[in-house]
Amino acid sequence: MVEPDKELEFQLGEVTRTIHNLGIPVMIVIEGPPASGKSRLSNALYMALDAKYTDFIATRPPREFDLRHSFMHRYWNHLPKEGDINIHFRSWYAQYIEFKENNIRDNIKVDFDEIEEDMDNFEKTLIQNGYEILKFYIDTAKDVREHHIEKIKKNPILKWKAEEFQERLEHFNYEGEMERFIAHDAYCPWTEIDFDDKKHAVKKLFKTIIKKLNKRIKKEQKNIREKVSGGFTTGFETELFNFDFDKETVEKKVYKERLPELQKRMREIQFQLYKEKRPLILVYEGMDAAGKGGNIKRTRALLDPTGYTYNAVGSPTDIELRHHYLWRFASKIPRSGHVGFFDRSWYGRVLVERIEGFATKKEWSQAYEEINDFEKSLYNSGAIIIKFFLSLDKGEQLRRFLDRQGRPEKQWKLTDEDWRNRKKWDLYLEAGEDMVNLTNTSYAPWKVISGNDKRYARITALETIIEICESRLDGI
Amino acid sequence: MVEPDKELEFQLGEVTRTIHNLGIPVMIVIEGPPASGKSRLSNALYMALDAKYTDFIATRPPREFDLRHSFMHRYWNHLPKEGDINIHFRSWYAQYIEFKENNIRDNIKVDFDEIEEDMDNFEKTLIQNGYEILKFYIDTAKDVREHHIEKIKKNPILKWKAEEFQERLEHFNYEGEMERFIAHDAYCPWTEIDFDDKKHAVKKLFKTIIKKLNKRIKKEQKNIREKVSGGFTTGFETELFNFDFDKETVEKKVYKERLPELQKRMREIQFQLYKEKRPLILVYEGMDAAGKGGNIKRTRALLDPTGYTYNAVGSPTDIELRHHYLWRFASKIPRSGHVGFFDRSWYGRVLVERIEGFATKKEWSQAYEEINDFEKSLYNSGAIIIKFFLSLDKGEQLRRFLDRQGRPEKQWKLTDEDWRNRKKWDLYLEAGEDMVNLTNTSYAPWKVISGNDKRYARITALETIIEICESRLDGI
Known part of the structure; x- marks a missing residue:
C-alpha cells in the first residue's frame, strides 16, 4: 500500500468533503499504458477518499451487450450524482483506442472522427452543467513498466495478469493515440504524472486534485445565483403552429x-x-x-x-x-x-x-x-x-x-x-x-x-x- | 389487434388504477410454448393497461453477462415498485427450462433442484411483502400453433421468426417441464388459457386479473395496520457479545x-x-x-x-x-x-x-x-x-x-x-x-x-x- 503524506491526505479529505457538501459532481479520469502503475495510483486515491460517496469505475473491454448501445452509453449511465466522485480507471479514451485498434464498431459503420467529437461534446455538456472533470495520464518510462511486469510474473497466482499486460503492450498503439488526445485538450486539460517514483506520483496526484477542487470551491462561493428567466416575448405570435386545422383531417x-x-x-x-x-x-x-x-x-x-x-x-x-x-x-x-x-x-x-x-x-x-x-x-x-x-x-x-x-x-x-x-x-x-x-x-x-x-x-x-x-x- | 370487449377493458382500467393508487406492486407472468399466441395476448394486455406504470419485461436467452450473476439476479433487478405492474413475458420458469435443457450453468456447478427452491422462495418473499403475482400459462393446441407458424412463414420479413419458433418447438421439453410446475403450485397458482379462440382468451385473461386484483383490494381495505413492535425484552443480557475484551488483542x-x-x-x-x-x-x-x-x-x-x-x-x-x-x-x-x-x-x-x-x-x-x-x-x-x-x-x-x-x-x-x-x-x-x-x-x-x-x-x-x-x- 502506497502511504502518502498524512498531511496531504488530510487536505484531500477536507477539500472533497467540502465539494461533497456543495453538491458538485466530480469525475477523475486515470489513463496510462499497461503496467504504468495506474492501478496502484488509483487505489491510493480510492483509499484516501471517502468511500461512502466515491465510485470506482473501470472500463472493461466491451461485451456484446455494450455494443448494442451507443459509444458513450456506459459513461452516461455511470455519471456521478451531485456531491459524488467517480474514479474512471481507463475511460472513454481507452475505450476509443480499443475500438479503433480492434476495429470494433457499434451496430453500424462507425466514423471515429465523429466519435471523437462525441467525446468532446460529452465533456462539454457535463462541464457546462456543473461537473468537474480532472484528467490524469500516467506516463511511466518503458523500462520501469517492463521491470514491474517481470516482478509480477514471479508470483504463480498473478502470472496471467503479467501476460495480459505484455499482450496489451505489444498490440496497442495506446501511447501514440493518447499523445494526440493530450495535445488536443479541447475542454479540459490533462495532467501528466510519472510513476517512476511512487511517493512523488501520489503527491502530485493529490496536490493537483486539491488545487483544482479548491479553485472550484472559491468560484462556487463567489457565484451569485443567476436570475431565472424564461426569456419570453409579450404578445408572441406563432408561425409554426398556425395550421389550417380544417384542412388537416382524415375521413x-x-x-x-x-x-x-x-x-x-x-x-x-x-x-x-x-x-x-x-x-x-x-x-x-x-x-x-x-x-x-x-x-x-x-x-x-x-x-x-x-x-x-x-x-x-x-x-x-x-x-x-x-x-x-x-x-x-x-x-x-x-x-x-x-x-x-x-x-x-x-x-x-x-x-x-x-x-x-x-x-x-x-x-x-x-x-x-x-x-x-x-x-x-x-x-x-x-x-x-x-x-x-x-x-x-x-x-x-x-x-x-x-x-x-x-x-x-x-x-x-x-x-x-x-x-x-x-x-x-x-x-x-x-x-x-x-x-x-x-x-x-x-x-x-x-x-x-x-x-x-x-x-x-x-x-x-x-x-x-x-x-x-x-x-x-x-x-x- | 385483438379488440377485447370495451366494458371489460374499462373494468381492467378501473381495477388497475385502484391497485396503483393503493401502491400494490403487481407481477403478471405469461408463459406458453412457442407460437402459442402469448405474444399477441401479452400485447393486448399491455395495450389495455396504463403504459405510464406498466413495464413489459421479456426473458431473453441469457448473455455472458447474465451468467456472471445468480440465477434470479435479473428478476430481482426488475421488480416493480409500489403501484407498478410488470408483465413478465416468459419468466424465471422459461429461464429455468432453458438453462436446464441447454445445460447452461452459472459460474459453478448448479443444482437445478436448488434453483427450483430459489424460485419458490423468490415468489414467497415477494408475496409476504405485499407483491401480487398472477401467473398464466397459454396452453394452445399443437395444430393451432403449427398453423400460426405456417402463416408467418409466408411473409419474407417475418420468416426468420417462424424458423426460430420451429427450432424451439423441436429442441425444448418446455411443455413437459411446465406441466410439472403447474402441478406443483407452491405459493401462487397458475391460470391456464387456451388461445384457440382469441377473443375468448383475452376475455379470460382480463377477467382473471380483474377478479384477483379485486380480491386483493377488498383485503387491503379491511386491513388494520398492524401494531409496530420491536418485541424487546426488558433487562436483556447478551451472551453473544460478552467478550473478555482484555484478552482479544494483538500487539x-x-x-x-x-x-x-x-x-x-x-x-x-x-x-x-x-x-x-x-x-x-x-x-x-x-x-x-x-x-x-x-x-x-x-x-x-x-x-x-x-x-x-x-x-x-x-x-x-x-x-x-x-x-x-x-x-x-x-x-x-x-x-x-x-x-x-x-x-x-x-x-x-x-x-x-x-x-x-x-x-x-x-x-x-x-x-x-x-x-x-x-x-x-x-x-x-x-x-x-x-x-x-x-x-x-x-x-x-x-x-x-x-x-x-x-x-x-x-x-x-x-x-x-x-x-x-x-x-x-x-x-x-x-x-x-x-x-x-x-x-x-x-x-x-x-x-x-x-x-x-x-x-x-x-x-x-x-x-x-x-x-x-x-x-x-x-x-x-
Whole structure:
C-alpha cells in the first residue's frame, strides 16, 4: 500500500468533503499504458477518499451487450450524482483506442472522427452543467513498466495478469493515440504524472486534485445565483403552429382502411430494425390532451411487445434531479434492433423547465446545443431518431378537457396541473417554437403535426416513421 | 389487434388504477410454448393497461453477462415498485427450462433442484411483502400453433421468426417441464388459457386479473395496520457479545508484521476468485464507531481496485422504499470473480428497521428466513458469503466518540444520530443477537469479532476471509 503524506491526505479529505457538501459532481479520469502503475495510483486515491460517496469505475473491454448501445452509453449511465466522485480507471479514451485498434464498431459503420467529437461534446455538456472533470495520464518510462511486469510474473497466482499486460503492450498503439488526445485538450486539460517514483506520483496526484477542487470551491462561493428567466416575448405570435386545422383531417372511412395497413407495415419495419440491428427512437411532445398517448398506442398496436419500450416521462425523482438532466434518459435509450417510445422526453429541459423557471436562462439556452450533440452521438452509433410535436388549438384543448371531465372512464386523465398549464398557453407556444427551430436537425428531425383531428395525426405520424425508416434501412 | 370487449377493458382500467393508487406492486407472468399466441395476448394486455406504470419485461436467452450473476439476479433487478405492474413475458420458469435443457450453468456447478427452491422462495418473499403475482400459462393446441407458424412463414420479413419458433418447438421439453410446475403450485397458482379462440382468451385473461386484483383490494381495505413492535425484552443480557475484551488483542509489533502478509495473501485470493469466477460477498455490521470502515480499508488495501466494489449502505431513497427491501442490494451483488464489500447491508431490516419501528413485527420477524433464502440463492450460484459483526463495549464507544469530537480531522465522522443510537444500546444488542442466531448458516456464516482492539479485529477478519476462501477455492 502506497502511504502518502498524512498531511496531504488530510487536505484531500477536507477539500472533497467540502465539494461533497456543495453538491458538485466530480469525475477523475486515470489513463496510462499497461503496467504504468495506474492501478496502484488509483487505489491510493480510492483509499484516501471517502468511500461512502466515491465510485470506482473501470472500463472493461466491451461485451456484446455494450455494443448494442451507443459509444458513450456506459459513461452516461455511470455519471456521478451531485456531491459524488467517480474514479474512471481507463475511460472513454481507452475505450476509443480499443475500438479503433480492434476495429470494433457499434451496430453500424462507425466514423471515429465523429466519435471523437462525441467525446468532446460529452465533456462539454457535463462541464457546462456543473461537473468537474480532472484528467490524469500516467506516463511511466518503458523500462520501469517492463521491470514491474517481470516482478509480477514471479508470483504463480498473478502470472496471467503479467501476460495480459505484455499482450496489451505489444498490440496497442495506446501511447501514440493518447499523445494526440493530450495535445488536443479541447475542454479540459490533462495532467501528466510519472510513476517512476511512487511517493512523488501520489503527491502530485493529490496536490493537483486539491488545487483544482479548491479553485472550484472559491468560484462556487463567489457565484451569485443567476436570475431565472424564461426569456419570453409579450404578445408572441406563432408561425409554426398556425395550421389550417380544417384542412388537416382524415375521413373515418379512409382511416379505417389505412390504419391497419400502416400498422402492419410498422410491424415489418420493427422486424427489419431487429435484423439490421438499428435502434429507433420516437419522441412525442405536444400540448396536454394533444393525443400523444393515443397516437403512440396506434403505432405500437401490432408491434412485438418484446421489441419495444414505452417511456412515460414525468417529474424527475430526487436522485434524477441530482444528476445531469440527460442521465435519466440515457438508460432508457433502446438498444440496437429495438424501438423506444418517449411520451415526453429530454425536451422537458427547454419546455417545462424553461416555462416554470426550474432551469436558469443559461441552462435552458445552452441545452439546445447539448441536446443536438446528444442526439448526434446516438445517430453516430446507428440510431434512427424521429421527433413529433402534436399541436392543437386552444379551443380544441378546452373541448377535450371538458369531455374528459364529463366521462367517468376518462376523468382520471384530467388533473389540476392540466388546467394550470393551460394558463401558460402562449409561453408553451413560444418555447415549443424555439425548440423546434433550434433542434430540427438532419439526423433527428422534428415533424410538427396538427393534432386537432386525431385520425389525421395518427396516420401522419405512422406515415412519417415508415417513410424515414424505409429510407434508412437497407433491406426494406 | 385483438379488440377485447370495451366494458371489460374499462373494468381492467378501473381495477388497475385502484391497485396503483393503493401502491400494490403487481407481477403478471405469461408463459406458453412457442407460437402459442402469448405474444399477441401479452400485447393486448399491455395495450389495455396504463403504459405510464406498466413495464413489459421479456426473458431473453441469457448473455455472458447474465451468467456472471445468480440465477434470479435479473428478476430481482426488475421488480416493480409500489403501484407498478410488470408483465413478465416468459419468466424465471422459461429461464429455468432453458438453462436446464441447454445445460447452461452459472459460474459453478448448479443444482437445478436448488434453483427450483430459489424460485419458490423468490415468489414467497415477494408475496409476504405485499407483491401480487398472477401467473398464466397459454396452453394452445399443437395444430393451432403449427398453423400460426405456417402463416408467418409466408411473409419474407417475418420468416426468420417462424424458423426460430420451429427450432424451439423441436429442441425444448418446455411443455413437459411446465406441466410439472403447474402441478406443483407452491405459493401462487397458475391460470391456464387456451388461445384457440382469441377473443375468448383475452376475455379470460382480463377477467382473471380483474377478479384477483379485486380480491386483493377488498383485503387491503379491511386491513388494520398492524401494531409496530420491536418485541424487546426488558433487562436483556447478551451472551453473544460478552467478550473478555482484555484478552482479544494483538500487539502492535505482531500487527505490523502480520498485516502486510495477510494483505498480500488477500490479493492472491482476489486473483484466484477471478480465475475461478466466484463472487465473494463480505458483509460488515456492528455498533457505531466499531471500526467497520477501517477494517474494510485494511482488507482492501492491496486489492486490485478494478475487481472489488465498496457499498456504503445508508437510508434508502424514496424509490428504494417503494420496492422490496432486498431490491436495492440485488444490483450491488458482485458479479462472478469480483469482491463486494457491504458496510452495513440488508440486515438493516432486522436491526435499524426493527429498533426504530420502520418495519412491523410481522415484517422483521419473517425477514430472517427471507434473508437466509436470499443468501442461499446467491450461494447456489457460486457465491462465497462471509458476515462480520464488530462488537465493542459501551465504554469504548464513548471513548471513541469523545476522541472524534476532539480531533479536527475526525469530527465529521461523528453525527447527532450516533448519539441518538447510543441511547438504544440494549435494543441494538438484543436485535444483533437475534440476527446472528437466526441467520448464522453454513452457506453464509457470521463471525462476531470483538472490536475493542482494532488491530485484533482487523487481523481476525482478514484471517477469517482467507481461511474460508482457501477452503472453498479449488486452485489455492
